[in-house]
Amino acid sequence: MSGPPVVQESPPSAWHMYRAMVGVGLGCGLLIVSVFQLTGPTIARNRAEALRRAIFEVLPGAGSSRTFRVAANDRFEPTEAAGQPGDRLVHAGYDAEQRLVGLAIEAEGMGYQDVIRLLYGYSFAEDAVIGIRVLESRETPGLGDRIETDPAFLANFQRLDVALAPDGSALANPIQAVKRGEKEHAWQVDGITGATISSVAIADILNKSAAWWVPRIRRSLDDFREAP
Amino acid sequence: MISLGLKSFRHGIHPPEAKDETSGLAIRQFPFAPLLIVPLVQHLGKPSLPLVREGETVVRGQRLARPDGFMSVSMHAPASGTVKSIGPTPSISGRMVPAVFLEPQPGSTQEVMEGTPCPLASATPEEIVAAIQDAGIVGLGGAGFPTHAKLRIPPERHVDTLIINGAECEPYLTTDHRVMLEQRDDVFTGIRYLLKVTGAERAIVALEANKPDAAQHLRSGLPGDLSASVEVLRVKYPQGAEKMLISALLGREVPSGGLPLDVHALCVNVATTAEIGRLLPHGRGIQERVITITGPAVQHKGNYRIPIGTPLRFLLGEVGVEEDVTRVFLGGPMMGAAAPSLDIAITKGTSGVVAFDATRAERSHRTVYPCIRCGYCLDACPMRLDPAQLGSLARSQEYARMADEFHLMDCFECGSCSFVCPSHIPLVQQFRFAKAAVRKAGAHG
Amino acid sequence: MSDAPLWSIFVNACLINNFVLAYFLGLCPFLGVSGKLATATRMGGAVTFVMLVSSICAFGIQQLLVAIDAPYLRLISFIAVIASTVQLVEMFIKKTSPALFRALGIFLPLITTNCAILGLALFQTNKGFDFAQCLAYALGAGAGFTLALVLIAGLREKLELATVPDVVRGTALSLVLAGLLSIAFMGFAGLGG
């Protein structure tokens, strides 16, 4: 691309400006779209892989997964992994024999600094949360972020009781955080010393999310039975 | 002296009063110095024009100089004697000013010459004002503002209250106190003259609660036909400042940059009033004044009636001072100026001479710390300025900002901020400098 | 989707995750304009205003982009639309309210390409706020920006008369102040929950 040899003294015509803008715009658009096309599949693959990893982590024993969305009648219907905007999604995990291991559910809530987003695995067989993974948090490094790393804390979620009350509409015992070493019941979360707020936040997020999901899942268990 | 419940102004300070040593001592006549130096500038305004020549013999009370212009006043001979010369002499500010050097005639009776009386009953206000100018009367409180100029009230203005300022708030000084005790009738006569000139409905003699005897004395002798009252105020510095006095007595505030006239008040110093009452009926001029000579270095402390023009060296020699006197102030220790040399002369505005010796002087070289924003100065400033902010601006030489945003020009240099400052920052000095700079820049006043 | 209450979004954007003190966004005007208090206040007002405008724009664009399924145009359209909208608003204010223009207008061109503005648009999209939440977020971010700017401006004005060592004077001093203020703002952590 070579410009005119002499710099124009007179103000450029509107045509010039349009030409330049549209030209540059076209070039840019072209570049963006081609890069998007080029990287799109890789990115989608990376995303799916990351999600699968997370799902399998919170649902130990799962080897494949399938995503469902909540339909209008509170039933669940299969959908693609990303779903549509506005969908409430749940990922079902299946083991090698195509048996349903559990459901991975995303939840979020306010932490100490900012919103904490996490994925947890729910096993209806055990009526418990069986795994948890923090997807996003800005908790204080070295203190609040121990919710992601502290093995003693994470041990809480190997089997955290979320059994329903007899009428099936709410949790029998709300999930609550207690001081480290004072856990007495299966529905209690043993907190992290020095990171009380973050521990409580996790318990609250789980409690709220489970209270919404578990009754619905219990009601429509059959929706998930069918393996992919 | 705690005197709650009495009228006062907001803020202010309580320096040690140090008045006890002289307040009980009656006024004594001071001897004539071998050479009197009568500066021709003892007032704001142009120097007076001399009426005498070298070698001329003058009589005590004779006019030595006539006013040159509106703000100028007459000068009178403090003693009978011979004019040795007319020439420059150092003034308290350090500048040289013209002066008449007068050698009193030994053995003279020192009879005071009578002039044309200004009778209270028949004189018109204009005549009284002219007589005051002829008598050479200036504010004896210290500022040296010509009294007649103050009394020339524009016709559209009206004064309802005349305030006679006896609130001698400067530590150490007791001249006004003694004048009120010893010249009561002169004070009352002076008030009559002033009431006539100003057309005010009433006069208030204001003094602080630390002079109960003077209040009692004035009250007991108050003539029935004089519409005057005596008001006792709280002891607080600077109670005697015009603006503070007006707000304490009348609850009115003189607008920034304005005059007491703007709130229909007029303040005259009590000693000035007494001089008006003493001099006008005889047509005399000021040839002497009452001064408190005190301070730790002075041996014979007291209140003296001293001829104008008495050199400081002679004065201190007469009362006797310690060998190692290091600091001499003319006026009080709060607003008075330090004497740069002992050759300067007592003028009409000198209300006191305070001398310190080296051992008993206040620790003079104190460490100056940075401002720690303690806020003491804000609580002290009677004008409710922000001396701390002004001080830091002064250090950065932001004089225009000081004047525009922080009311620098309202500071009347009472010294309260410097007095309380725990960092010993020379605030008043900085403000004085800044004000001069602002005036020079011509942006203000 | 986020179901955070509006007050929590506001407090979070204003105090806990203050754009300047926690995200370092808008540092350029922060360091440049925060010398004088009067300017700082008006700048803060202008930023809050532009944040509101661009938050609304960004919300609209995001809806549109989702509808036409063109996420790759997000950045370009954000910056183009926000810049031109602010410019239009500037002209509009100039015409209708000269007083308001004098107070805020001179800052508008400065702000258009300010990272705090684009940051707001991107964050609110990432967080999936609905319209009311976007407004609360923009208001909170603007208020927080103004607060930080005003506090720093006050401190800097105070220090102008102080005996600050020469090496420190200038940007380094502002950064230290911002750091200390950022530490002080840590006291607000946890308020949003």
Add this chain to the structure above:
Amino acid sequence: MTGPLHGTPALGDEFVKGLWRDNPVFVQVLGMCPALAVSNTARNALAMGLATSFVLILSNAVISSLRHVIPKQVRIATYILVIATFVTVVDYAIQAVSLDLHKALGAFISLIVVNCLILGRAEAFASKHGIGRSLLDGLGMGAGFTVALFSLGAVREILGSGTLFGIQVFHADFQPWIVMILPSGGFFTLAAWLLVFNAVTARRARAAEPLEAPR
């Protein structure tokens, strides 16, 4: 169409100036807003610096080559368009390479668009110089920016986590200074670097004074 008024400086200088004399961060304090937030680890800082450099170099090149075609009136709009395009490209490239890195940098990659350094170089340099020079300028400035950002990130990570690029550099018992990875630590670290630069420049100026005086 020749160089600037004072004669054309050596090509090498276009590159070197960005590293020290006109270092965008330490000397001009430019472009820190969108970058400081991700300087809490050396890896993030380096990635951010490289991403910014990439955009800077390419946009410099493109703008320089288009400088005769673009009318003055629409030049800023065009620059922004070009820069935004390259930022979008970088954004997708990072997503394709590492989702984790993309998550760590978050929206701050997109914010490279409003980095005043890039627009500043486009306006002040690339629009007035040829492609070669503009490329070198972009390289130098980008390198200076990357080095600066990296030195911030390294200090913050070493003190704040006791690691560098995630590798433990201290004994396992090391007590990390968490404040350093917090925002306030970012402010302090940048301030400290600026202080060091100020002090060095001041000392150099003092040392150079007698030598330069006769010139």
Add this chain to the structure above:
Amino acid sequence: MTAPARTLEIRTSPHMVSGYSVDTIMFNVVVALLPVTAFAVYAFGLAALLVLSTATVTCLLTERVACRLSGRASSLGDWSVAITGLLYGLTLPPGLPLWMVVVGGVVAVALGKALFGGLGCNPFNPALVGRAFLQAAFPVAMTTWSPAFTSDRFTALGSSTLTLPFTRPLYDAVTSATPLALWKFERQASEVGELALGFIGGSTGETSALLILVGGAYLVARNMMSWQIPVAIFAAVAAFSGALHGLDPETYASPTFMLFSGGLMLGAVFMATDMVGSPMTSGACLLYGAGIGMLVVVIRVWGGMPEGVMYAILLANACTIHLDRWIRPRVYGATAQEAPR
């Protein structure tokens, strides 16, 4: 009776000054802090003694170095650094590793004071800058409290105090919780009597409310401290937390508990009143105090941390200049329209 011969000293008026001086004021603050310090050593023993002396010595040394670097005359004589050091030490947990004490002390004086130009220029309270830095840097160590009145406190040291520099402290099994943390996380209120006398866990100097008040009263009586600030803080805390407590006594602690727990007393009496960081007029001081009080309650009740006094004071410090500007006494004779800017 001879006339003096000596040369005269010429100075400008006023020629009298009050007896107050920066060093006397600061010295008196140190004196007022002594009972609190003594009690701290009595309550926490050897560990507190070491923490306090390390803190003070570090601050003094840092100031000395800073003075030398910036070419100023040594300013140790004005006692202000001694206050900073002592106050800073009093805010630390008694078992804090000494190397951390040193770090915070250097930060307090260097970052909190020297960088801004020394005495009178620091916008924030230096002691709190040091503590806030430590809180942000080493949150775990700063919130681990060793118990008071252990039997061997004068003979033995906790394992954490002498931790090697830059390494993580190890704590003995027994650590105690502060009354505020007990309330915040377990809704467990402590006895107000114990709080007032100081028989509780906490920072070295914050435990004995009574002695702090005595020190404050001494300073107020000598007019070396603004009484408006602590009074406004107490009033605001009492009113605000009282209202909350009235609404829901289960969730919200009683005002007496709020007043006597944590660092409120120490902060209100000795830190918020630091002359450099606090406003100058009494009106502004009242507002400043009220602001601190409100912030303390907000942070304690709804915030993430059990204690908020330090942050409240730092934030109020940042607002001081604005308060000073807004609440300035009307200049004598200035018209009402001429609002102070």
